[in-house]
Every structure is written in structure tokens, then in C-alpha cells.
Amino acid sequence: MDAGFWILQFLNATQFSMLLFLLSIGLTVIFGLLHFVNLAHGALYMLGAYIGISAAAWTGSFWAALVLAPIAVTLIGAVLYFTLIDRLRSAGPMNQVLVTFGLIFVFIDLVRIGWGDVALGLNAPQVLSGATDLGIVSYPTYRLFLIGLGAMVMAILWIVLSKTQIGAMIRASVENEAMAKALGINVGELFFAVFCVGCALAGLAGVAAAPVLSATTGMGISILIPTLIVVVIGGLGSLEGAIVGSFIVGFIETFSAAILPGLAAILTYVLLAAVLVLRPRGLLPARA
């Protein structure tokens, strides 16, 4: 195992962490704000990939797909919000889990009907195909793009949440919804807007992952588990928690698969159990 091996694993881990981040940030903020457990978030990610592949086929442009898929997924999310999620907000976590878990299978079957049960690929655009020479190693350019995309979203979200008034409104509402309302904040509208952003990021993650992972009907479920672990480890509703949790899970899964393949399947769960025992509210909880 030379330096190149470690750099390669580091880049792989970073890229996987960014993907986890795009998904977990939506899930965690939706939970933090709406107190809603949306297991269908992974299905939205899958839809992002399939819609992106079709959009790329229709428009002939990857970039158009990268914009259109999140928009389409947001619209689907908005329909879900008004038909189910808003009504289930006070129904308790068990009902929410049951309904959104059921939605996963509805969406999977809809994808089977629409696209068939085969893995579909998406070609990275010309500029991002091939590999980039990084000195010691050369690394697929598209994966570097994924890392950059994740970092950009992370930076934008961090600036919006920590430096702007809308960010202050979101933080205040996550912390104390009743007091936020008493200060005139329209928490309902704010929640809906945040929900839409969460859906858009799930869609973005789906279409952005398609050239690397290819779209399958199982992709939404297989990413859901590590995403939920990220959210729980980081602390429900916390942006910093989602960032830190994504890197922890991304790095543990990648490095353990490379170094300790026998333990890879359980290490993340061991970590999850440890966090739940030692810091049940997560490493960086949203509420102080």
C-alpha cells in the first residue's frame, strides 16, 4: 500500500462523503424542522437518477439533466408534501415511517413501469470524462467534479444558514418553533421551502451519482441506511452534524472496505451504536 493507494482511497472516501452529504442534509433538515421521518428521501434520490437519465437523453445534455432532475424531483416532493407529509406531521413517527416506507415501494414500482428493471448508465459530459493527473495518482475527472459539487453545495448551505436572515429564521424555527411563530415567522412556509430544497438536493445527488453508480431500482434503499446513520450520528436537524457525519461514515465505509473488508459491513453500525450510547443526541445536535 503506497501513497497512491491512500490518496486514491482518500478521494473515493471524500466523493462518497459528498454524496452522503447531499442526501443527509435534506433528510436531517426536514427532520429537524418538520419533525418528520421521511424514508422516501432515498426514493427521491433514485427518481433523480432516472429522471436525469431521461432528461439527458431528451435534451442531449448532461448539464440540462443536472438542472432538470432536481426540479422534477422537487415538484414530486411538493405533491407528496401537500398530499401526505403535511397531513402526517402530527401523526407520530410510526405512521410517518410506515407511510414513507410504503412510498419507497410505490416509487420503485413506478420506476420499473417507466424505465424497466435494468441498470441504466449516464455518460459524463465530454469535459468531465477521462482522468485527471494529480501527480502521484490519476483520478477520474467526473469524480473530482462530484467532490467539487458537494463542496460547493456545502459552502452555499453553510453561508445561507449561518450568515443570512433566512438562515437565522431556519435555525430559530428548528430550535423553538413556538417562539419563532410568536415572532411572526411563517414557520409553515419556511418548512415547505426547506422541504423543497431537501428534495432538490436528493434529486441532484441522484442525477450526479448516475454516471458513477448507474441507476438501479435498489439504489434508493441501499443509500438510505448509511444516510440515516449519518443523520443520527451527526445529530438530527444539524447542518454541521450532517457534514461531520457524512465524512465519518464516508471514510469509515470506504477505508474499511479497502483495508478490513471482513469488518466493513459492521464498522458503521458499531459506530452508530457507540454514538447512540455515548451521545444519544448525536455528535453536533441542532438544539443546544
Add this chain to the structure above:
Amino acid sequence: MLELKGVVSGYGETRVLHGTDFVVAAGSVHALLGRNGVGKSTTLKTIIGHLPLQDGSIAFQGSSIDRSPQVNARRGIAYVPETRDIFGSLSVQENLELAGRLAGVNPEWTIARVIDFFPNLKDRLSNGGQELSGGEQQMLAIGRALMTDPKVLVLDEPTEGLAPIIIQQIFAKLKELKSGGMTVLLVEQNLSFALGLADDVSLMSRGQIAWRGTATDLRNDDVAHEKYLGV
């Protein structure tokens, strides 16, 4: 300014208010007093919209209050809860700015004026809300309410858990607001604090108003004291 008629409210199935009536006159300080558990905080929460009005009516400036707190806040009802509810993840400045969104253009209260009013907050603007002392939190909670340019200030036990010296400061500040014409509805356990500020007093007992009069009336009414406030 604020008129409650036959208000029935509570938590879920548990009714706490059984027909509460009183009127807060514009420009006055109205103290709502009584023993623990008689429904004072519940009354305040129902006025601002945190608890649903199950029966009766609450009128604010002649029209009925809304069922959503954010609409009531926009119409000028500012609430300072017993727990103060400072946003700990926001800086002091952000706590104030957030409330300032409600005020229109050329607001009466700006951050500069709030700092002028509560100089203790001056060096704390960039501190996180969770770093404040109890007294500073109370000042920020009142300052935050003022930033909304309220027409009525609804205060729930502003002296609770505070040192006497801080209580004196808060008292002086509320007195200053009163002489500026602010309408205040005050729930308070500290009787001398409340009577020092109040024009009118309503004494609550079991979810209803059992006695009403001026602060001077209450000072002279030993029976009411004994019956509704004595321990």
C-alpha cells in the same frame, strides 16, 4: 386594546380556563395575578395563539385574534415567555434582527435603541444566545419583543429566577416603557413588582377572574389578598 370574553382554553382535553373575562386598556399596565396553576400563563398563551381558543372571544384592537401566532405577532402582540426562549443557536444580534423583520420601515425600535435601553446587551451582540446570564436573557427577551414594534407587550413572570438588583433594573425599564405609553399585560408572582407597575389588576382563581380593580384597590383589600394571593 385587548378584550377577553368568556375565554375557554387549555391543553388538549384538560380545560384550564373556564370563562375568563378582562379588558386591557390602551396605554395601561394590566397585571394578571393569582396563585400557581390558576391559568395565568394559559391565558397569555391563548391570547398570542399558542393554545387554541375553545370558546369565548378575544378581541385585539376591535377585531378577533387569529388562531396562528405569527399573524397575531404581525398585528402587534409581542410575547415574552416565562422561559424567555432566547434562540441559543443565534447570536444576540440575530435574535434582535429576527424580531425586527416584523417592524415596518422606519421602526420605532432599532438595535441601537435596544442597546441604549439595555446597555448590558451592548458587549454581548456577537455572543450566542446560550452564553447569556439569566438577567441578560430577560433583557434580550424584552428587547426582542420591542424590536417587533409591538402595540401590546405580553410578559410572563419577567422577574422569575433573577437577582434583586436585576429585578430593580427590569422594573425601572418597564416603568420607562409604561411612561412612554406602552400597553402591557403582565403575569407576575412578585406582588410588589406587579403592583408598582400596574394600573389595573385582575386576580385569577380556577380559570376565572375572581377579583378586579386598580392596583390601589388591591393594596387596600386585605380580603382579596388573603383569598387569592396568600399562601
